[in-house]
Amino acid sequence: MVWYILLILFSLFLLWLLVGPVIIFVDTESKRYHLTLPGIFRAIVVPTGELFRVRGWILFIPYSFNPFKKRRRKQKEKDRAVKKKKRFRFPRGGLGMASDAIRTIRISRLELDIDTDDFMLNAWLVPVFSMVDAPNARLRVNFNGESALLLDLRIRLGALLWAFIRNRYKSFFNL
Numbered sequence: 678m679v680w681y682i683l684l685i686l687f688s689l690f691l692l693w694l695l696v697g698p699v700i701i702f703v704d705t706e707s708k709r710y711h712l713t714l715p716g717i718f719r720a721i722v723v724p725t726g727e728l729f730r731v732r733g734w735i736l737f738i739p740y741s742f743n744p745f746k747k748r749r750r751k752q753k754e755k756d757r758a759v760k761k762k763k764r765f766r767f768p769r770g771g772l773g774m775a776s777d778a779i780r781t782i783r784i785s786r787l788e789l790d791i792d793t794d795d796f797m798l799n800a801w802l803v804p805v806f807s808m809v810d811a812p813n814a815r816l817r818v819n820f821n822g823e824s825a826l827l828l829d830l831r832i833r834l835g836a837l838l839w840a841f842i843r844n845r846y847k848s849f850f851n852l
Contacts, residue, residue, distance in 0.1 A: 690717075693716065693717070694714070694717070694834060695833070695834055695835030695838065696833065696835055697714060697715060697716070697717070697833070697834075698714075698715070698831040698832065698833055699712070699713070699714050699831065699832045699833070699834060700712070700713040700714075700715070700829070700830070700831055701828070701829075701830040701831075701832070702828070702829050702830075703826060703827070703828040703830075704826075704827050704828075705824070705825050705826045705827070706825045706827070708724055709721075710722040717735070717736060718733070718734070718735050718736075719733055719734045720732070720733035721733060727743070727745050728745065729744075730742065730743045730744070730745075731743075731744065773844055774840070774841065774844040774845075777840035777841075777843065777844050778837060778840055778841070780840065781832060781833065781836040781837045781840050782830060782831075782832050783830070783831045783832070784813060784814065784828070784829070784830055784831075785813060785829040785830070785831055786813050786814075786827060786828070786829040787811075787813060787814040787815070787816070787827070787828055787829075788814075788815045788816075788825070788826070788827040788828075789806075789815070789816045789817070789825075789826055789827075790817045790818075790819055790823065790824065790825045790826075791816075791817070791818060791819070791824050791825075792818070792819050792820060792821060792822050792823055792824055794822065796820070799818050799819075799820055802818045803818050806818055
């Protein structure tokens with residue numbers, strides 16, 4: 678009986694991982710940056726004297742991570758002598774897979790107030806930004822030298838995984 682309960686809880690956990698949204702929030706004015714999978718994972722970038730550090734929680738267990746702190750790794754002498762270079766290869770699917778992955782991303786809120794410090798580029802951006810007609814996006818160009826971004830992005834891992842599978846096996850799905 679206990680095994681059934683554990684199996685059901687594990688299945689619900691996996692289902693939440695696939696269906697629950699991954700939230701990426703960026704606010705440059707208030708300097709808030711965080712990545713969240715509600716109820717499971719949260720990581721916040723905290724500005725410090727060095728530059729920043731990452732503070733987070735995994736299943737209600739807090740942790741802190743400083744990316745600028747040097748870590749000492751013990752490396753065996755065999756590993757040092759036998760280091761093989763790995764060649765990067767583009768995944769099969771290329772642009773089709775990238776476009777399917779981009780379609781799974783939902784932007785809940787986008788506010789961009791930008792000054793590029795180039796008068797002509799700013800003048801060219803004004804009509805381009807005025808053509809963006811979305812209820813959740815506000816794009817502006819200013820000539821004051823100030824820039825700000827507020828972005829609330831949501832991704833469902835299940836939809837991203839499905840886009841990957843669908844693109845990988847296109848002949849199977851006849852798309």
